[in-house]
Amino acid sequence: MTNDLPSQITALLKRAGEEDRPALARLLSLLERETAAEAIIRRELDSAPEKSPFVVGFTGAPGAGKSSLINALLLDACGSGSRVAVLAVDPSSPISGGALLGDRVRMQGHSQGQNVFIRSMASRGDTGGLTRITETAIRLLAHGGWDRILVETLGIGQVELDIVNLATTVVVVLTPGWGDSFQANKAGLTEVGDVFVINKADKEGLNQTRVDLQDSLALLSTPLSPGIAETVATTGQGVSELWQIIQNQTAAMTDAGLIDQRRSLRGRKLAEKALLKHIESQAKDFLTTEEGEGILEDISLGKVTFEEAINHIFNKR
Numbered sequence: 562m563t564n565d566l567p568s569q570i571t572a573l574l575k576r577a578g579e580e581d582r583p584a585l586a587r588l589l590s591l592l593e594r595e596t597a598a599e600a601i602i603r604r605e606l607d608s609a610p611e612k613s614p615f616v617v618g619f620t621g622a623p624g625a626g627k628s629s630l631i632n633a634l635l636l637d638a639c640g641s642g643s644r645v646a647v648l649a650v651d652p653s654s655p656i657s658g659g660a661l662l663g664d665r666v667r668m669q670g671h672s673q674g675q676n677v678f679i680r681s682m683a684s685r686g687d688t689g690g691l692t693r694i695t696e697t698a699i700r701l702l703a704h705g706g707w708d709r710i711l712v713e714t715l716g717i718g719q720v721e722l723d724i725v726n727l728a729t730t731v732v733v734v735l736t737p738g739w740g741d742s743f744q745a746n747k748a749g750l751t752e753v754g755d756v757f758v759i760n761k762a763d764k765e766g767l768n769q770t771r772v773d774l775q776d777s778l779a780l781l782s783t784p785l786s787p788g789i790a791e792t793v794a795t796t797g798q799g800v801s802e803l804w805q806i807i808q809n810q811t812a813a814m815t816d817a818g819l820i821d822q823r824r825s826l827r828g829r830k831l832a833e834k835a836l837l838k839h840i841e842s843q844a845k846d847f848l849t850t851e852e853g854e855g856i857l858e859d860i861s862l863g864k865v866t867f868e869e870a871i872n873h874i875f876n877k878r
């Protein structure tokens with residue numbers, strides 16, 4: 562099967578482009594499972610007209626209520642009448658076909674209706690790889706006619722910082738008690754948010770968290786002040802307002818030229834990652850050659866310095 566992967570992908574892309582859902586689902590599975598599929602899909606999409614979907618990234622600590630919020634948004638504000646895709650990116654679990662978000666949302670009755678497409682993507686390896694897969698998945702969804710995409714990522718590491726490059730708008734989900742419990746991750750999260758939502762507003766500590774958040778945001782020198790919302794995802798309280806704030810913030814960012822800036826930053830970051838990966842694998846290959854082994858030996862014996870070795874290697878290539 563793998564042999565005719567390119568023609569299989571070409572055929573699936575054609576069908577997905579005509580809004581065929583099973584074809585899109587199959588492409589996403591290939592992307593997730595077949596290492597070779599990613600490059601083929603990207604190459605084919607590169608030659609298709611560029612689409613710019615509206616991508617809202619939701620990030621935050623485990624259990625903050627990201628899935629519940631997305632669910633409430635689907636039920637309410639952004640779901641009514643328009644087509645919305647949801648992508649849950651799970652950096653922690655290996656591929657299992659598991660659908661953390663999907664199961665929950667399905668349970669609550671969306672059942673992948675006409676206007677909703679839900680999919681989770683698991684890690685195939687390193688998180689850098691996951692970021693690329695996520696980007697490709699977003700492009701696939703856009704190709705399939707889903708131009709409004711909500712992405713859920715876990716807010717504990719590189720992936721959620723990378724979502725900044727993938728999303729049009731980043732929503733950071735916090736909960737009461739955030740001020741004291743997530744010190745280590747605080748700076749990272751406050752820097753990436755375009756909109757901050759304090760979810761579980763029914764819990765104790767809301768007022769203190771609001772103050773803590775405002776204090777943290779005051780320290781940042783962002784060109785645009787972020788939007789702030791308060792919600793109870795489980796009852797839907799504040800969810801329409803949140804969607805309104807997301808849209809307003811996006812419009813303000815577009816007017817200020819910040820969206821385009823982010824897109825080009827994203828392109829650069831992805832290019833940089835791909836280049837570094839390439840250089841690293843070349844260097845690794847070189848180090849297993851006789852000459853590479855010799856150089857390592859010479860360094861370890863103190864016959865040459867690191868600098869000399871590096872100069873020697875790079876001048877040669």
Ligand SMILES: Nc1nc2c(ncn2[C@@H]2O[C@H](COP(=O)(O)OP(=O)(O)OP(=O)(O)O)[C@@H](O)[C@H]2O)c(=O)[nH]1
Pocket residue numbers: 621622623624625626627628629630661715760761762763764792793794795796
């Ligand atoms: N009291 C209260 N509980 C909430 C609220 N929002 C979510 N929950 C509950 O919090 C728990 C975690 O919610 P999830 O939506 O799974 O959170 P998550 O951020 O998606 O979690 P992970 O994907 O595991 O990181 C669930 O039991 C929800 O029912 C809220 O506003 N108030």
Ligand SMILES: [Mg+2]
Pocket residue numbers: 627628629661662713
């Ligand atoms: Mg979740």
